[in-house]
Amino acid sequence: MKLEKEEKIARNGVLDHTNDIILEVRSLSKVFSGTIALEDVNIKFKRGEVHGIVGKNGAGKSTLMNILSGIILPSNGKIIIKEKDKEFKFLTPERAKKEGIIIVTQKPEIVPEFNLVQNLFLPQYKETKIKTIKWKEMYSEAKKVFEQAGFNLDLTRKMSDLTLSEQQIFLILKVFYVDNQDIVILDEVTSSFSKKEQDFFFKLIEEQKKSGKSIIFISHRIDEILMICDRVTIMRDGKVVETAERSALNKEEICSMIVGIDNYDQTREINKFSPMQRRKKDVENRQGGEVLVIEGLTKEGYFWDINLTLKRGEILGLAGLVGSGRTEILKAISGIEPTEKGGIILEGLEKRKFINSWDAIQSGIVYLTENRDEDGLINSLSVLKNLTLSYLVRLSKDFVIKAKEEKKLVNELIDRFKIDTISPEEEVQNLSGGNRQKVLFGRVASTKAKVFLLDETTKGIDIAAKVSILREIRERLCLSAGVMVTAPGMDDLLVICDRILVLFEGRITCEFKREEFNELEIYKAVQGLNVKKTEKAR
Amino acid sequence: MSGVKRKLQLIILDNLIWVMIIFLVFINSIFVTNFLTYRNIINIFYHSSSLGLLVLAQGIVLIVGNIDLSIESTLAFAPGITILLCGALFPGISPVIQIAITLIIGMIIGLINGMLIMQLKMNPLLETLSANIILRGLVLFLIPFSITKLSPGYTFAGDAKTFGNIPVAVLIMLGIFLIFMFIMHKTRFGRFLIATGGNLKASYIAGINVNKMIIYSFIISGVLAASAGILTTGRQGLVSNQMGLNLSIMSIAGAILGGVSLKGGKGTVFGMLGGVVLLSIFDNFLNLLAVNVFLIAVTKGTLILFAIIMDSIKSNIRISILEKEKLKLLTDKMQKSIKPGIETTE
Numbered sequence: 001m002k003l004e005k006e007e008k009i010a011r012n013g014v015l016d017h018t019n020d021i022i023l024e025v026r027s028l029s030k031v032f033s034g035t036i037a038l039e040d041v042n043i044k045f046k047r048g049e050v051h052g053i054v055g056k057n058g059a060g061k062s063t064l065m066n067i068l069s070g071i072i073l074p075s076n077g078k079i080i081i082k083e084k085d086k087e088f089k090f091l092t093p094e095r096a097k098k099e100g101i102i103i104v105t106q107k108p109e110i111v112p113e114f115n116l117v118q119n120l121f122l123p124q125y126k127e128t129k130i131k132t133i134k135w136k137e138m139y140s141e142a143k144k145v146f147e148q149a150g151f152n153l154d155l156t157r158k159m160s161d162l163t164l165s166e167q168q169i170f171l172i173l174k175v176f177y178v179d180n181q182d183i184v185i186l187d188e189v190t191s192s193f194s195k196k197e198q199d200f201f202f203k204l205i206e207e208q209k210k211s212g213k214s215i216i217f218i219s220h221r222i223d224e225i226l227m228i229c230d231r232v233t234i235m236r237d238g239k240v241v242e243t244a245e246r247s248a249l250n251k252e253e254i255c256s257m258i259v260g261i262d263n264y265d266q267t268r269e270i271n272k273f274s275p276m277q278r279r280k281k282d283v284e285n286r287q288g289g290e291v292l293v294i295e296g297l298t299k300e301g302y303f304w305d306i307n308l309t310l311k312r313g314e315i316l317g318l319a320g321l322v323g324s325g326r327t328e329i330l331k332a333i334s335g336i337e338p339t340e341k342g343g344i345i346l347e348g349l350e351k352r353k354f355i356n357s358w359d360a361i362q363s364g365i366v367y368l369t370e371n372r373d374e375d376g377l378i379n380s381l382s383v384l385k386n387l388t389l390s391y392l393v394r395l396s397k398d399f400v401i402k403a404k405e406e407k408k409l410v411n412e413l414i415d416r417f418k419i420d421t422i423s424p425e426e427e428v429q430n431l432s433g434g435n436r437q438k439v440l441f442g443r444v445a446s447t448k449a450k451v452f453l454l455d456e457t458t459k460g461i462d463i464a465a466k467v468s469i470l471r472e473i474r475e476r477l478c479l480s481a482g483v484m485v486t487a488p489g490m491d492d493l494l495v496i497c498d499r500i501l502v503l504f505e506g507r508i509t510c511e512f513k514r515e516e517f518n519e520l521e522i523y524k525a526v527q528g529l530n531v532k533k534t535e536k537a538r
Numbered sequence: 539m540s541g542v543k544r545k546l547q548l549i550i551l552d553n554l555i556w557v558m559i560i561f562l563v564f565i566n567s568i569f570v571t572n573f574l575t576y577r578n579i580i581n582i583f584y585h586s587s588s589l590g591l592l593v594l595a596q597g598i599v600l601i602v603g604n605i606d607l608s609i610e611s612t613l614a615f616a617p618g619i620t621i622l623l624c625g626a627l628f629p630g631i632s633p634v635i636q637i638a639i640t641l642i643i644g645m646i647i648g649l650i651n652g653m654l655i656m657q658l659k660m661n662p663l664l665e666t667l668s669a670n671i672i673l674r675g676l677v678l679f680l681i682p683f684s685i686t687k688l689s690p691g692y693t694f695a696g697d698a699k700t701f702g703n704i705p706v707a708v709l710i711m712l713g714i715f716l717i718f719m720f721i722m723h724k725t726r727f728g729r730f731l732i733a734t735g736g737n738l739k740a741s742y743i744a745g746i747n748v749n750k751m752i753i754y755s756f757i758i759s760g761v762l763a764a765s766a767g768i769l770t771t772g773r774q775g776l777v778s779n780q781m782g783l784n785l786s787i788m789s790i791a792g793a794i795l796g797g798v799s800l801k802g803g804k805g806t807v808f809g810m811l812g813g814v815v816l817l818s819i820f821d822n823f824l825n826l827l828a829v830n831v832f833l834i835a836v837t838k839g840t841l842i843l844f845a846i847i848m849d850s851i852k853s854n855i856r857i858s859i860l861e862k863e864k865l866k867l868l869t870d871k872m873q874k875s876i877k878p879g880i881e882t883t884e
Contacts, residue, residue, distance in 0.1 A: 029872075031864045040872055075865055336743055361745030369743050376743070378736035380803035389733060392726050393745040400725050430860060443744070 028077035052229035069103035070096035112160035288312035297342030317493035320503030334367035335360035364450035434465030586818035593792035595762035603735035603802030611673035613782035616764035633691025648760020652753035736803025
């Protein structure tokens, strides 16, 4: 008996006291019309633990959390509330709350126009017997809450006046001090936290743990996970890779589980074509003249004084946290959300800005959006129509669409990017996430642009699709154009970029040339720490 | 094998209108004498020629993601005001020019609608509703009851017949449908219209001048509504200030029955033709059976309701067909992967 137990510990790293478990998901699956988001997920959550969930974008973390908090329905499987011995095929937000589960989502669920007190007690306002609202009482209680937590905010301010991280902290405090549920899910709430806010958050979690709350914590920052979690579940492609004690894991192992062993091989594959140590001569041979010069680009509240040069044949990476201004800069350059101040000089033309998207595209600047489903692909249209859209806008200007030409182009693109689709006439929404991204990328790649602005091209797609897109950028796209890329993580940038500019809070803080690439240094700079190199990027 | 079944289900779903028409024709040929005669079929097309153009107008505006409730009044206003102006200011003007002016007035109305909606970001439903009320008001004000002195242009378009006793009106309607079938599905312009309706932001980012597309769609609906007015005027032999009343809602019904989605970005001109044909056969059927006029309104209203419900159900049915297939693949995969010998922790 004892040996069996020890074997179990050795295998799982966990001693399974069944009476410690507070929540369980069993065989949970979720299917959307184009993808399998979760596949046979089994996780047990213990009372009083901080349980971390890690995985790349698209691994299924948020889907799982949404199912637990009742926001969406699973396709298969059960949710088991161990304490009360109840099993559910699905939950609703009200039901989940009744069972003691509450979630703080990535996008803050707040009423922007209400002030802090009004948001804090939503939706259970304190009422008198005659159903009027006890504002005074709530106001003083709110004050107590914030004092106790050590977080100073003016309670009469509107919610929308707070920064994103302030809103997140607000909601976290609400969930712990006001809503008082036993199982708290924090879904990537720390993404925009500064160091100070991070410290505050860690202290808060420690306190809450002591009072017996169970916390499910999702984050992309592995350091945070290792700092506060007791156990960690690693997810990949909708499946659970492993659930283990934090003490049994280190950062390396977690990374390789998140990314998958195959990726290591394939990253090596990419590096064969684009080794980290490239000779200066190769770089110079490929690059041509300046194709894009940005001077003093500024958009109040988003980014200030951006100066950069992009050469033909060059791949320039913009690294930065969410909210550092990466997307806003690309959108400003491509005319999608233009800005007043600053100059955009394209291939030596006179100084000008692009005031709308079609202006920029006709001149040769093409933008690939980070939200492929919301504003990238047109879901009601077929793969063929989505692929050829920008080509028709920019290159084929005839009134009548040449069907043969179109079909040829589409078959070429499907072949080139290995888009997995039953036929070009298939509706694009039926494809998996990775293939949809390939369609969007194929559309952009076919425009023969002078400047490609690729915003998070590899977000939420499988390894194979990512490799093929990265290779395409490296080997073909940059041949006759300049390319600027952002990416959800830093790995992709490290593989394909010639230079990386680091953005922090809307300004360029440093530049790394390929020979200087160092993941740790760049990561630090992205977090705002390494501001040694402040020379303007030129 | 299930792939074939799924494909068949989806094909039927997308072309529901023709399935319904075949069904209705079948019923008609049984219960109604003289239904499948040459004369009756021509008649069906003839009496639906104006509505046909309205369905086309509405369909195109819906595809671009908006709605146009003013077409029923443009139908009356354009020919009405043209005849009044020409009668008063330019008597004896060539009928061709009169037709042209009518169409231009329709174009201007569409342009104004489009500009207000695009520039001021007005809600299309509210803007075209207001336009509708204004235009109808003007028509009632300017035209006492009816105008009977028409220029030969209108009577030719609306009333004349050509070879084989086919009315010119039918040829005009079918001709316009063919032209738009070509435009919407074979030209860049048509492709951009559909894309704009499918996803405005994505089309903008892809480089389409979405503002222009919106305005063009309303210009098209204005011109088509004016054309419908020309045909109706010719057929009736007069311009009445009641012309077109309540046809906007029927045009929506016809478009939706024909497969145009209220969400935008989806629909074919061929389907719209089906929508018109269905509405006409339906009308014809009820009339031949001498159904009470008010009950006809009830049945038509029910048909419209049915059309709108079908629109939203269709996309849900489609999604569940696809999800069922994916789920089946998933459970097959899971069953295969349960290997013997590994204990499942319970």
